[in-house]
Amino acid sequence: MDSSxxxxxxxxxxxxxxxxxxxxxxxxxxxxIESELEEGExxxxxxxxxxxxxxxxxxxxxxxxxSVDEHLQPLEGRCFYYSNGDWWTYELCYKDRAxxxxxxxxxxxxxFSLGRFDRAATERLESERNAxxxxxxxxDALLSEDRRYHAHVxxxxxxxxxxxxxxxxxxxxxxxxxxxAEDGGEGLSAVEEPATCKYILTFRTSLACNAKxxxxxxxEVEHIQxxxxxxxxxxxxxxxxDDDGARRSSDARDREESHHAVMxxxxxxxxxxxxxx
Numbered sequence: 407m408d409s410s411x412x413x414x415x416x417x418x419x420x421x422x423x424x425x426x427x428x429x430x431x432x433x434x435x436x437x438x439i440e441s442e443l444e445e446g447e448x449x450x451x452x453x454x455x456x457x458x459x460x461x462x463x464x465x466x467x468x469x470x471x472x473s474v475d476e477h478l479q480p481l482e483g484r485c486f487y488y489s490n491g492d493w494w495t496y497e498l499c500y501k502d503r504a505x506x507x508x509x510x511x512x513x514x515x516x517x518f519s520l521g522r523f524d525r526a527a528t529e530r531l532e533s534e535r536n537a538x539x540x541x542x543x544x545x546d547a548l549l550s551e552d553r554r555y556h557a558h559v560x561x562x563x564x565x566x567x568x569x570x571x572x573x574x575x576x577x578x579x580x581x582x583x584x585x586x587a588e589d590g591g592e593g594l595s596a597v598e599e600p601a602t603c604k605y606i607l608t609f610r611t612s613l614a615c616n617a618k619x620x621x622x623x624x625x626e627v628e629h630i631q632x633x634x635x636x637x638x639x640x641x642x643x644x645x646x647x648d649d650d651g652a653r654r655s656s657d658a659r660d661r662e663e664s665h666h667a668v669m670x671x672x673x674x675x676x677x678x679x680x681x682x683x
Contacts, residue, residue, distance in 0.1 A: 414433075415431040415434060416434055418430055419635065420632065426635075427635040428632040428633060428634055428635060429632065430632040431630065431631045431632075433630070474614070477617050478500070478584060478613050478614065480613060481501075481613065485500075486499075486609070487593075488593065488607075493508055494507070495507055496594060496597050498582060498594055503519065503521070503523070503560070504519075504521055504522075504607065505517060505519050505563075506520055506605075518564040519562075519563040519578065520563045520580040521561045521562055521578060521580050522561070522563075523558060523559075524559050524560060524561040527561050531559050531581070532557065554585065554586065554619070554620050554621070554622065555608075555620065556583070558581070559579070559581055560581070560582065561577070563578030563580070564578050565578075566578060566602065569602060569603065578603045578605070579603070579604060579605070580604070580605035581604075581605070582607045582608075582609055583608050584611060584614045584620070585608060585610055586610075586611075586614040586617075586620045586621050586622060588612070588622065590612050591610050591612070592610065592611045593609070593610065594607055594608065594609055595609070596608040
């Protein structure tokens with residue numbers, strides 16, 4: 407990964423165990439960037455394409471809803487069921503309806519509508535989520551895991567008169583939260599009722615993983631990039647070493663030539679000198 411495309415870096419000189427010096431670009435943490443900008447102590451600060459946090463408005467919320475729904479399009483026309491082993495079984499038909507019922511054999515009894523898909527309410531919820539104070543930075547790495555979902559809202563369900571007189575005018579409604587299932591699973595995985603006649607259905611699907619903002623948080627690994635520093639001391643040492651080597655080679659040649667000259671001047675006896683004696 408090229409760290410320069412992710413965060414600003416600071417240049418610093420580091421010395422290796424063999425004495426060689428390196429100039430290294432070290433990625434800065436967010437807190438370091440803010441601190442240096444506030445104090446004005448920028449130093450060897452290399453600006454790069456860092457991401458800037460901001461709030462998203464209603465128009466962007468609509469775009470987000472549309473783009474994620476494109477990834478979830480293969481779910482259209484399909485219904486899914488969930489039972490936690492209790493009395494109720496829950497049904498979700500994508501972008502159509504949600505309901506709960508008790509099953510006896512193949513017969514449905516005590517069935518209640520949990521609402522029908524409401525596009526306008528879905529876009530309002532997305533806009534509200536993006537406008538809240540805890541989403542000031544939309545950097546994916548900073549989003550908490552419990553916010554990594556895409557929601558659909560279902561309204562106008564069965565009245566809650568069966569719960570009690572205080573709720574007889576309250577219609578059931580539900581929120582379906584689509585989350586990334588990296589294991590390839592698909593279907594309803596949990597149902598909650600945080601308030602009377604208000605339901606949250608969690609739907610796991612690998613299709614949601616195609617939306618970057620829904621993927622689980624992964625710590626970004628940023629590399630420290632270093633290059634060897636060719637300083638004057640190293641250049642002088644290299645030059646001295648080269649001169650010493652050249653002198654040693656020259657001395658060796660001189661000794662070899664001198665030895666050859668001595669051997670050449672030694673007189674050799676004539677072949678018949680002994681016979682003449």
